[in-house]
Amino acid sequence: MRQSTLFGRTLREAPADAQTPGHRLMLRAAIARPLASGLYTWLPLGFRVSQKVEQIIREEMDRIGCQEMEMPVLTPSDLWKTTGRWEALEPITFRTKDHNGREFMVSYTHEEAVHAHASAEILSYRQLPVMVYHFQSKGRDEARPRAGLLRAREFVMKDAYSFDADEAGLERSYKAQHGAYERIFTRMGLNAISVESDTGAMGGDVAHEFQVLNEAGEDRIVICSNCDYRANMEKATRAVDAPMREDGAAPRSEISTPSTTSIEALQTSLKLSAERLLKTLLLRDAAGNVVAVVLPGDRDVNEAKLRKILGTSEVKFANDADFAAAGAAPGYIGPVGLRVRTLVDTSVDERAYVAGANKKDAHLRNVVRGRDFTGETVDAHDVREGDVCPRCKTGRLRIERGVEVGNIFAYGTYYSDKMNATFLAEDGTRKPFVGGSYGIGVGRAVQTIIEMNHDDKGIIWPISVAPYQVHVIALPSNDEAVRTAADALVADLERAGVEVLYDDREETAGVKFADADLIGIPFRTTVSKRTLKADQVELKPRSASEAEMVPRATATERIVGTVRRALA
């Protein structure tokens, strides 16, 4: 490819609102361009990377017997209504209507659609197991599209779906996908770790995310220092000792705490550490049910865990009427005498706490769980650095930022039950499909590769996904001898199957080398008046600081060999 007519120009500076190193380099190197907020176009260089990423995914899906197909972008509302997701996904999706008033979603994902097809195509257990996948554009109306391709509003996702006759089959399919995911990320140069995750809008109980630890990520990943425990913060737990007991605590007593409505204010005025205080939150779920959650003052509630406990898609703060109905005062709420369903977090010990008195300007001392209040015990708190691992009980937990590059869900009969998607089982009865779904966002993977593989000059592509393998630079390209030699080298390399970007532009050496470093093709070969004088060309790996001189006579052979070894 001649760079003089390559569509997409490099930028000296990234736009000021580019948020991460990968976002900035992706824009500067002409990988992709926004057409509107969160809507990206792959420019030719980036398109090639995306296709290599897709091809790696395709090969690994095919290897485990997953069949490629393609479902449409627009899917009809009636499908989504069978599972309740037409309503549940409203805040995050784009919808449209045809001129007859029928509604469609710019699909968020395709569980409903693929179950509809499975019902029609799979009649008998003899056709199972089946795994299918497609690459298709998804729409997500993110309120805050973020960091370029890391969180876009439209993106191509590979989503795969497994259909099995029973749970044991699902386990096999899930394991096959898990293995494929490990190979996929390794092949694209990403060190992705598998972590336990919340199932969120997908339903079911078992789910894993593949996370690449990187500061650009928005997920918080909890990792044990000792064993293999790794979980998304949304799902992570910790080893909790038996509740600490204090026998003989004094009876509870009221104290005056005017204008002291926060844990911080209370700490200051009472000179107590936050762990001696109780934090009580009054919350509403999506159906309008109100619940109180009680935690120690030094622990944060974990919304995802709480949503799961409540079986709801949304948790928000209660309103004034809810406070009145519960017998609580905003800013002074506590668990004693509360007239509402109360959840007590496992972090709450059985010792004397200070808690809100449920009346304005007052708190209670010596509030003891079991004696002064009760409630359902739940695990609804965030773990934090230094907590004890729930698996090995000895390691300490640390928390890192991660980018979720893949996720897999074993949802079982969550969709087939709701959609009455069944097959004729071996015993002659009709049984629901037992399923899972398995996603990878292509654009996010590409940008994560950049987040993980760059220096201050630009991208350093792993060769498996590089837009081209060799960048040939003619210096200057209007010198006839240089041009002739470079043309010949490019032709020879292309004949040998090497992918070449050929900088034939009339630009200075400075511009050309800076662009080469920015674009980050694994090997740079320079043909210049100086190298020709010695009958040589220069070869420099993007990741090395030094170049080496190669005789022209053996240059093609040498470069082809180098590329092949790198690809192997």
Added chain:
Amino acid sequence: MRQSTLFGRTLREAPADAQTPGHRLMLRAAIARPLASGLYTWLPLGFRVSQKVEQIIREEMDRIGCQEMEMPVLTPSDLWKTTGRWEALEPITFRTKDHNGREFMVSYTHEEAVHAHASAEILSYRQLPVMVYHFQSKGRDEARPRAGLLRAREFVMKDAYSFDADEAGLERSYKAQHGAYERIFTRMGLNAISVESDTGAMGGDVAHEFQVLNEAGEDRIVICSNCDYRANMEKATRAVDAPMREDGAAPRSEISTPSTTSIEALQTSLKLSAERLLKTLLLRDAAGNVVAVVLPGDRDVNEAKLRKILGTSEVKFANDADFAAAGAAPGYIGPVGLRVRTLVDTSVDERAYVAGANKKDAHLRNVVRGRDFTGETVDAHDVREGDVCPRCKTGRLRIERGVEVGNIFAYGTYYSDKMNATFLAEDGTRKPFVGGSYGIGVGRAVQTIIEMNHDDKGIIWPISVAPYQVHVIALPSNDEAVRTAADALVADLERAGVEVLYDDREETAGVKFADADLIGIPFRTTVSKRTLKADQVELKPRSASEAEMVPRATATERIVGTVRRALA
């Protein structure tokens, strides 16, 4: 691929509403399935065909230096508003809003988007010419989705765009694309003819459609019996002689024609052929302008040509108030004394006609153009079988049905003028890009291949796009010797790079052979107890009526050779 777990089952009968042979076979052979009206899923077999069609297109685009990229499905309304197409395309498009109220189109096509990118990426004439393309899902809210994949509401289109510095450059790009299209359709086994076409919603003057002549098509293609003139009915003209004159026609006179409001009724009551009558239509354009069109009674108005003449997107019948304002009576309208802009078709001679008298129950005899009425001369009529060719003036025109499998438009500066999309020209001024666009619908191409390649048993795929090259059938597959031999043959063929569908199902010979004929893979190889007894396998091309026996020892070599020769 083992057929026992292939996702997608063949159907004995097509749904009753399947409209064409290709539509019926596409559904029966499990190529695609509707998820809703006009929204199709490629099942795995069909997906493979679609990918081969895409790959042929890709190779031919790459060959002419067209660069692959990918623009999003959703594009913002502001882009479309710069060209006026946000309004103009409303009736045929899907739109959506984000939660901030910003509007997007499920893109109809990408001229606006690609011009926005070109403006940002192409600064100077030195970067020109550029051609780019992508494969992307398009939305079209067809009021009547038709015949399966021939007219769907969502479909993947390859759309390419050329950017040149001047008209001469555009001509070169257009010609390169025209040549690529010829190779593309030939390679996928379609005899597509290039015909002159209307530019419709795309703007510009020069356009060609690639039409495959087939009864399933909804276009009418006009073809000269003598020369290479071929045009879509929407654009076709004919050689029109100088107007026939009748000197000494009697003065016009009124006749009573109660309840005679149609050409047919008038013919009967006056015993005159339709060509002696004048037909006058009172019409309204999209802006509400009213116009009268006068044609001989035996000619039909051509809406597309009329829209082009009027520069409007829509023509509909005038209302009662329009008739009153024009001084006309519905059913009795004629050109004499009409108070409205009047267009007289080139088919109208200068001889005596019968025409409406512009009052109820009356017509006029001896109405002569030039003497009794005047108007702008336009070509707004449909050509018909037997008309004289406008190019060679000797051949006769015939009309056939065609499926439009591709279209190319040379719109010049139509978009760049409206969008102010300019580059720095060699003379130092800023000039608008001179462009064209070039589309092929993948699904329509696939179904057209079926419309053109089938018999009463099923599809007969050209090998270049066949889902698999060889269909191996084990009979019966639960016989151990048969199974072992078939497994080995499949493994050998796949090792040699042959694409094999392997019917390993426990079905009867009748079912297996019927499915093989329906699915239409080019070569069928049967391994049965009978063939094994003779140490042979059976080989039968789908298009042949006779099978032949091949010794097992040389079967792989023989089949591989046959496939390679067919692919060459």
